[in-house]
Amino acid sequence: MxxxxxxxxxxxxxxxxxxxxxxxxxxxxxxxxxxxxxxxxxxxxxxxxxxxxxxxxxxxxxxxxxxxxxxxxxxxxxxxxxxxxxxxxxxxxxxxxxxxxxxxxxxxxxxxxxxxxxxxxxxxxxxxxxxxxMTVSIDLTKTEEEHWRETRINHRRNIVKAVKAGVTVHIDRDFVALPTFIRLYNETMRRLGAEPSYFFDERYYHALVAEAGANLRLFVAKEAGEIIGATLFSVAWEAGIIQYHLVGTDQRYQHRYPSKVIAQAARNWGRDRGLKRLHLGGGVGGSSADSLFNFKRGFSPDTHVFxxxxxxxxxxxxxxxxxxxxxxxxxxxxxxxxxxxxxxxxxxxxxxxxxxxxxxxxx
Structure with a gap:
């Protein structure tokens, strides 16, 4: 029973x-x-x-x-x-x-x-x-060389160009950049024409940090000291899964491709720590036919059904x-x-x- x-x-x-x-x-x-x-x-x-x-x-x-x-x-x-x-x-x-x-x-x-x-x-x-x-994930048990080969040539070119221009990525463990990230995320969702369910009460972000901060990593991309993009990842340590949660970019710096540089940094970080999968998720609303899914697909051939x-x-x-x-x-x-x-x-x-x-x- x-x-x-x-x-x-x-x-x-x-x-x-x-x-x-x-x-x-x-x-x-x-x-x-x-x-x-x-x-x-x-x-x-x-x-x-x-x-x-x-x-x-x-x-x-x-x-x-x-x-x-x-x-x-x-x-x-x-x-x-x-x-x-x-x-x-x-x-x-x-x-x-x-x-x-x-x-x-x-x-x-x-x-x-x-x-x-x-x-x-x-x-x-x-x-x-x-x-x-469909969603996309990266097998973190592969080598750095294998990951780079699986990355779409256009993504590779954009990442190299951004790094040469001085774009850097660091992890904000104290979430000092959280207010800037919230602003960039909301601006990005508006540009994408996202549904209202993708816009969150600001208390949500602060509650996540307070309740699950040990399982969060905020990757921040900068150029000349200015934040040009940021991505909030969740990390399930026991399951070995690092996962895209929310991402925001400054429209003025799209030519620096902060999301691509951050994805590359997160992939390296997860692999170096012995995690198993970087789950990038799917397109807007779960779609596998839009440009967001295509962007993620440029990092890995591995897909899953949502x-x-x-x-x-x-x-x-x-x-x-x-x-x-x-x-x-x-x-x-x-x-x-x-x-x-x-x-x-x-x-x-x-x-x-x-x-x-x-x-x-x-x-």
Missing amino acids: VRVGFLDTSASEWAALLKRCAHDCYHLPGWMRASEFSDGGKARAVYATDGQSELLVPIIRRQVDAEGWDAVSPYGYGGPIFSEATSSDFIDEALRAIVGRLRKTGCISWFIRLHPLLNADWQSSVGEIVEQG KTQRVVVHPERYVRLCDGDESVLSDLKGYFPAYRRDIADALDDGVEETLAASEACSR
């Missing part, structure tokens, strides 16, 4: 489970507490066990109305983590038990972002699994929130949950739609 429970971020069981399961930074209680500011809800985890196998999924609980709420993974790849040798039968049994518990507590829907690396082999018949696009899992927890309430349209239950591949689409569309009206030239997206 599967036992299901909710865990608060302060729960000792959560911290103990992380010692037994492969995980990324998105699964850390402190990271989840910071994510309350980015995802607009309360951080929790749902936990299931049959006494042998274990499954934990971080969630952000977002209020829908006075009666109900929905669950979503934190921004990033906070998919399920589980004990070794966990069977697909247990996974489905555990998820069904979790869905039953969620329904009893007023949950309407559940949106899970599966981790492209840790959940690469994830299979489940609960809800629907949707392929969102998937999400969508579960309608309470079908009757879900349909009611969608104005009685029962067809939403048969097509979960579009915007999910469908009842939040109107809210997202209204927010999108206030965001620039023109995709300006960006150094981070240049070919």
